[in-house]
Amino acid sequence: MKIGVVTFPGSNCDADARHGATITGNEAVQLWHKDTSLPAGLDAIILPGGFSYGDYLRTGAIARFSPIMNEVIRFANDGGIVFGICNGFQILCESGLLPGGLIRNEKLSFVCKDVNLRVENATTAFTRAVKPGAILRIPVAHGDGRFTAPQEMIDRIEANGQVLFRYVSNTGDVTADANPNGSMNNIAGIINERGNVMGMMPHPERACEPLLGSADGTSVFASLALHLEQHNHLQYTE
Amino acid sequence: MKTYTASITVTLRRAILDVQGKAVENALHSLHMPALGNVRIGKHIELDVQAPDRESANDLVMDACKKLLSNPVMEDFSIHLEEKSAGVPA
Numbered sequence: 001m002k003i004g005v006v007t008f009p010g011s012n013c014d015a016d017a018r019h020g021a022t023i024t025g026n027e028a029v030q031l032w033h034k035d036t037s038l039p040a041g042l043d044a045i046i047l048p049g050g051f052s053y054g055d056y057l058r059t060g061a062i063a064r065f066s067p068i069m070n071e072v073i074r075f076a077n078d079g080g081i082v083f084g085i086c087n088g089f090q091i092l093c094e095s096g097l098l099p100g101g102l103i104r105n106e107k108l109s110f111v112c113k114d115v116n117l118r119v120e121n122a123t124t125a126f127t128r129a130v131k132p133g134a135i136l137r138i139p140v141a142h143g144d145g146r147f148t149a150p151q152e153m154i155d156r157i158e159a160n161g162q163v164l165f166r167y168v169s170n171t172g173d174v175t176a177d178a179n180p181n182g183s184m185n186n187i188a189g190i191i192n193e194r195g196n197v198m199g200m201m202p203h204p205e206r207a208c209e210p211l212l213g214s215a216d217g218t219s220v221f222a223s224l225a226l227h228l229e230q231h232n233h234l235q236y237t238e
Numbered sequence: 239m240k241t242y243t244a245s246i247t248v249t250l251r252r253a254i255l256d257v258q259g260k261a262v263e264n265a266l267h268s269l270h271m272p273a274l275g276n277v278r279i280g281k282h283i284e285l286d287v288q289a290p291d292r293e294s295a296n297d298l299v300m301d302a303c304k305k306l307l308s309n310p311v312m313e314d315f316s317i318h319l320e321e322k323s324a325g326v327p328a
Contacts, residue, residue, distance in 0.1 A: 057281075058309055065306070094309065101312045103250070106257055148254055148312055182257070 047088030060090030089199030100149030106182025249280035
């Protein structure tokens with residue numbers, strides 16, 4: 001499957017995201033922030049981590065208006081798979097493709113460490129290769145990762161099963177200590193109502209090689225590969 | 239056309255915990271200023287607007303605030319407009 005990874009000025013996880021996509025059997029292509037069209041036959045788009053436009057004004061606020069984002073939004077509205085990691089998640093919230101927003105960490109400091117993520121919904125395009133309730137060990141690295149939304153929006157996201165990942169303790173419990181940034185309800189990753197756009201603060205692409213401490217992140221990319229394969233198979237046989 | 243200077247203040251919505259404001263408030267209290275509270279940290283943005291009148295200048299700035307300068311999901315903004323008087327160097 002062909003997965004495009006957008007490089008914005010200040011992206012720094014784009015190469016790792018392409019690696020995560022390729023080791024799970026996909027073809028990864030680089031997309032440029034100034035591009036005004038997408039390559040033919042693209043199956044999914046990843047907005048990678050980094051500090052696009054220096055995080056000026058708000059994280060993701062300026063990248064959201066990059067020329068390529070018109071295409072990304074159109075692709076998502078047509079049902080295409082879009083996956084934002086860290087800064088990519090912030091850009092998706094700014095663009096309105098995902099609900100809520102990400103603001104300064106509760107403790108005000110940049111956090112860079114491994115966290116435990118409990119998989120809350122294993123039926124999606126991004127988690128179908130994972131067992132429900134599985135706990136993934138994946139690193140976070142951000143200063144603005146506190147997921148925030150008006151209470152009624154949080155209630156709706158929870159009721160719809162849109163929370164994909166939650167920060168938990170070693171024993172799998174949702175605790176304040178396990179929450180690295182003060183996110184509401186320990187939310188680490190969410191999906192849109194339609195199920196084709198996902199954003200998460202932790203970095204699965206940095207946990208794709210056992211040599212680097214964890215390969216748990218591959219399950220997200222493998223889910224994506226599995227979903228795209230089945231989806232395309234359905235399209236071809238219909 | 240007239241030129242207006244807009245002063246825009248963007249702050250987190252009241253319902254959202256402003257951790258910077260809280261940290262500054264704690265620092266003020268440790269400086270023995272217990273009478274100071276409810277500290278909110280925000281952003282101050284200044285820009286010039288070319289518009290035929292105050293109302294259309296306000297509309298332009300309002301649009302900019304909604305689209306880019308603030309995120310309405312979690313921030314509030316206020317706008318203060320002042321006309322630049324002719325003959326006074328900018």
